[in-house]
Amino acid sequence: MADWSAVMRGAEITVFTDHVAEQKAVVKRLEPFDVVCVMRERTPLPRGIIERLPQLKLIASNGPFNFSIDIAAAQERGISVTHTGYRATPTIEMTWALILASSRHLIQESHSIRAGGWQTTVGQELAGRVLGVLGLGNIGSQVARIALAFGMNVIAWSQNLHPSTAEAAGAVWVTKEELFRQADILTIHLI
DSSP states (O other), rough: OOHHHHHHHHHHOOOOOOOOSSSHHHHHHHHHHSSEEEEESSSOHHHHHTTTOOOOOEEEEESSTTTTTTTHHHHTOOOEEOOOOOOSSHHHHHHHHHHHHHHHTHHHHHHHHHHOOOOOOOEEEEEEEEEEEESSHHHHOOOOOOOOHHHHHHEEEOTOOHHHHHHHOEEEEEEEEHHHHHOOOEEEEOO
């Protein structure tokens, strides 16, 4: 998804579009590289992998942090770890795209119309429904704000959430059990 043209003038770039999970396969794939760019937590780089990559000099990850990279192991081997900047807006927008698509059966309806058919379902409106937010931090609180604009009732829970913080975001603090029981739609934002 990135524009690598400037880098390609001075380096050979290999892009992998499949996922390899088993550590031995990850090591075999990454062994010849000096630099590895990973997509957040999709490619964990624990100590056991980092120690088996002798050529590695730089790990780059998108976002401001990546908990799946063993930073200490990289530092011990002299491997630099860098990260890109981060904006919450795309995640918030995608959350609402998924909620709206699900509530309105957009994929099913699109397939029906493209196949020459008619509308096959009636979508559910969001007004009056309950949005449960697990993790009312930077992203979750913005998702909650938009829910209020749709006329939804917002409830929230997370380990460190205080009822007054929930109230400030327009949500009602509930227990974890109540969150799962009462929510018509549940959105999870833990990072």
